[in-house]
Amino acid sequence: MGTLLRDNQRAAVYRWERGLPDGRAFPTIPECQTFIDEVWEEWGTGSPPTARTIGGYRAWASRWEIDLPEPTRFERYLLHEITHSLQHCDLDITCHGPTFASMYVFLLEEYGVITSAQHEKERGYLQRPRKVRFL
Numbered sequence: 001m002g003t004l005l006r007d008n009q010r011a012a013v014y015r016w017e018r019g020l021p022d023g024r025a026f027p028t029i030p031e032c033q034t035f036i037d038e039v040w041e042e043w044g045t046g047s048p049p050t051a052r053t054i055g056g057y058r059a060w061a062s063r064w065e066i067d068l069p070e071p072t073r074f075e076r077y078l079l080h081e082i083t084h085s086l087q088h089c090d091l092d093i094t095c096h097g098p099t100f101a102s103m104y105v106f107l108l109e110e111y112g113v114i115t116s117a118q119h120e121k122e123r124g125y126l127q128r129p130r131k132v133r134f135l
């Protein structure tokens, strides 16, 4: 069962997104929350996740909470984590698979962080040693 459940695209997604623009900055947690609410209003159902910070180094998300250390308070990190919340990634450990990558790149284009989803998908396909798979 290991192969189906491993989050085996995570490293490829991380490498790919290093080349993305950061987008707008949201320096404070309330500003992050405002952006989360705006995205959630459009694409989510039920209550939006709550932005918080517990002092770690990495952003992290569940359906209900998004942890945002200061260096991650930019549009692209928020959209990454919001995508996890939208997809209830705490229930599915293959959090960075094709469904994730497709929704993430869609939102990046929708909010103007990137200008072409197709271009970014093509860049994702070039990742080594693994390419990023999209739907």
Ligand SMILES: [Zn+2]
Binding pocket: 080, 084, 095, 096
């Ligand atoms: Zn992630």
